[in-house]
Amino acid sequence: xxxxxxxxxxxxxxxxxxxxxxxxxxxxxxxxxxxxxxxxxxxxxxxxxxxxxxxxxxxxxxxxxxxxxxxxxxxxxxxxxxxxxxxxxxxxxxxxxxxxxxxxxxxxxxxxxxxxxxxxxxxxxxxxxxxxxxxxxxxxxxxxxxxxxxxxxxxxxxxxxxxxxxxxxxxxxxxxxxxxxxxxxxxxxxxxxxxxxxxxxxxxxxxxxxxxxxxxxxxxxxxxxxxxxxxxxxxxxxxxxxxxxxxxxxxxxxxxxxxxxxxxxxxxxxxxxxxxxxxxxxxxxxxxxxxxxxxxxxxxxxxxxxxxxxxxxxxxxxxxxxxxxxxxxxxxxxxxxxxxxxxxxxxxxxxxxxxxxxxxxxxxxxxxxxxxxxxxxxxxxxxxxxxxxxxxxxxxxxxxxxxxxxxxxxxxxxxxxxxxxxxxxxxxxxxxxxxxxxxxxxxxxxxxxxxxxxxxxxxxxxxxxxxxxxxxxxxxxxxxxxxxxxxxx
Ligand SMILES: Cc1ncc(C[n+]2csc(CCOP(=O)(O)OP(=O)(O)O)c2C)c(N)n1
Numbered sequence: 463x464x465x466x467x468x469x470x471x472x473x474x475x476x477x478x479x480x481x482x483x484x485x486x487x488x489x490x491x492x493x494x495x496x497x498x499x500x501x502x503x504x505x506x507x508x509x510x511x512x513x514x515x516x517x518x519x520x521x522x523x524x525x526x527x528x529x530x531x532x533x534x535x536x537x538x539x540x541x542x543x544x545x546x547x548x549x550x551x552x553x554x555x556x557x558x559x560x561x562x563x564x565x566x567x568x569x570x571x572x573x574x575x576x577x578x579x580x581x582x583x584x585x586x587x588x589x590x591x592x593x594x595x596x597x598x599x600x601x602x603x604x605x606x607x608x609x610x611x612x613x614x615x616x617x618x619x620x621x622x623x624x625x626x627x628x629x630x631x632x633x634x635x636x637x638x639x640x641x642x643x644x645x646x647x648x649x650x651x652x653x654x655x656x657x658x659x660x661x662x663x664x665x666x667x668x669x670x671x672x673x674x675x676x677x678x679x680x681x682x683x684x685x686x687x688x689x690x691x692x693x694x695x696x697x698x699x700x701x702x703x704x705x706x707x708x709x710x711x712x713x714x715x716x717x718x719x720x721x722x723x724x725x726x727x728x729x730x731x732x733x734x735x736x737x738x739x740x741x742x743x744x745x746x747x748x749x750x751x752x753x754x755x756x757x758x759x760x761x762x763x764x765x766x767x768x769x770x771x772x773x774x775x776x777x778x779x780x781x782x783x784x785x786x787x788x789x790x791x792x793x794x795x796x797x798x799x800x801x802x803x804x805x806x807x808x809x810x811x812x813x814x815x816x817x818x819x820x821x822x823x824x825x826x827x828x829x830x831x832x833x834x835x836x837x838x839x840x841x842x843x844x845x846x847x848x849x850x851x852x853x854x855x856x857x858x859x860x861x862x863x864x865x866x867x868x869x870x871x872x873x874x875x876x877x878x879x880x881x882x883x884x885x886x887x888x889x890x891x892x893x894x895x896x897x898x899x900x901x902x903x904x905x906x907x908x909x910x911x912x913x914x915x916x917x918x919x920x921x922x923x924x925x926x927x928x929x930x931x932x933x934x935x936x937x938x939x940x941x942x943x944x945x946x947x948x949x950x951x
Pocket of ligand 1: 805806807808830831832833854855856857858859883885886887888889
């Protein structure tokens with residue numbers, strides 16, 4: 463068996479579980495894998511996307527996977543290249559995304575011997591939660607096939623670590639090994655829930671299905687912006703401000719997905735003797751140890767009409783510039799467009815003000831990191847027919863400036879809206895702000911930065927716009943991407 467034959471059979475196997483896209487970063491040990499992916503591409507069986515930095519590459523892959531709903535694969539060389547995939551792999555684990563990391567390695571006999579660029583790679587992404595295979599040869603392909611099927615079926619990431627000896631590559635014939643692999647569907651049991659109560663439906667990340675349930679039950683729907691359920695007539699946009707005073711009116715709570723944005727929701731859940739938690743790809747949700755877990759739920763009976771009406775009240779106005787950006791973007795977004803929301807304040811303001819509308823909204827809520835947001839948005843843009851508009855904070859942008867490098871990418875139609883309020887505004891809400899000197903708060907929490915975003919955008923080949931007024935925001939909405947729109951309050 464040559465390195466190339468192992469790589470050809472492996473890449474064909476990965477492609478056979480309906481992976482269309484291979485995301486690749488350059489390297490030597492991985493060359494046979496890359497040639498195999500290129501062979502599939504030349505035969506019209508796969509697409510390849512190259513990104514120089516593995517961390518950017520992996521978040522781009524993650525973005526593509528969440529926007530397309532399909533598994534994607536990544537190919538990297540050995541050593542620290544592998545470790546750079548870790549944040550995206552963790553997000554994929556907590557968000558339930560089949561992200562397949564194919565990591566090239568040296569042969570087993572060289573592990574732990576001081577060989578160049580060699581570390582203990584198999585299971586590096588925490589083998590307690592992320593499965594892996596350590597492939598030494600063709601005999602390991604059967605186990606690999608089973609784990610690939612499980613990864614797609616259970617929406618979970620997987621590491622395929624592959625050991626390659628010299629010679630590292632040859633002419634690839636990967637496409638001859640393609641096969642048809644069926645992924646068995648999971649059986650899902652639906653539980654009927656008695657809804658003759660004053661109940662509410664909460665839809666967190668991965669909360670698809672909540673709208674139908676809320677409408678059948680006649681219950682108000684508290685849907686986070688990236689839940690996939692913030693549309694229809696039962697949505698209560700300003701639920702977070704209303705909840706504070708109304709927790710005691712609520713008799714029953716059904717949660718779809720994983721809510722992460724509101725302390726008022728946490729308090730409500732903690733106040734209930736029992737909630738019903740409907741399974742989602744984001745995994746089990748039971749933060750107060752009071753959840754009855756069901757696989758799927760349907761409503762039986764419904765609340766009286768005045769229950770829903772009692773929640774339909776006008777909201778108070780808050781943070782003006784973020785609010786304008788969000789409401790104008792919501793208004794302009796059509797069915798073929800996408801929106802990406804960064805972690806921190808922006809998604810919380812969107813949670814309060816974004817109108818009920820059936821559009822595609824994404825956010826990394828598995829672990830709510832501020833890393834990899836630009837790259838995730840690029841991945842979403844690669845899978846979006848229309849325009850992708852990402853809205854993030856300035857520190858979030860700084861975290862992933864390297865992701866703006868567009869080398870080898872087809873130019874994404876992406877607008878990157880960066881609300882530059884000089885640091886992490888979210889920390890102003892923390893108790894610590896009241897407890898320490900302003901200089902201490904600035905240095906360790908807010909971290910006001912003075913990066914010249916215009917120069918960076920220009921250096922990276924992006925368009926650049928500065929928006930400081932309602933008119934500026936309006937003017938920027940239709941500019942073709944890639945464009946960096948710096949919003950200054
Ligand atoms: C990778 C990572 N590091 C640190 C944090 C903690 N964190 C949460 S919000 C935040 C500040 C974000 O600031 P910015 O992007 O400017 O957004 P704003 O708060 O102004 O809306 C930080 C550092 C995190 N969530 N993820």
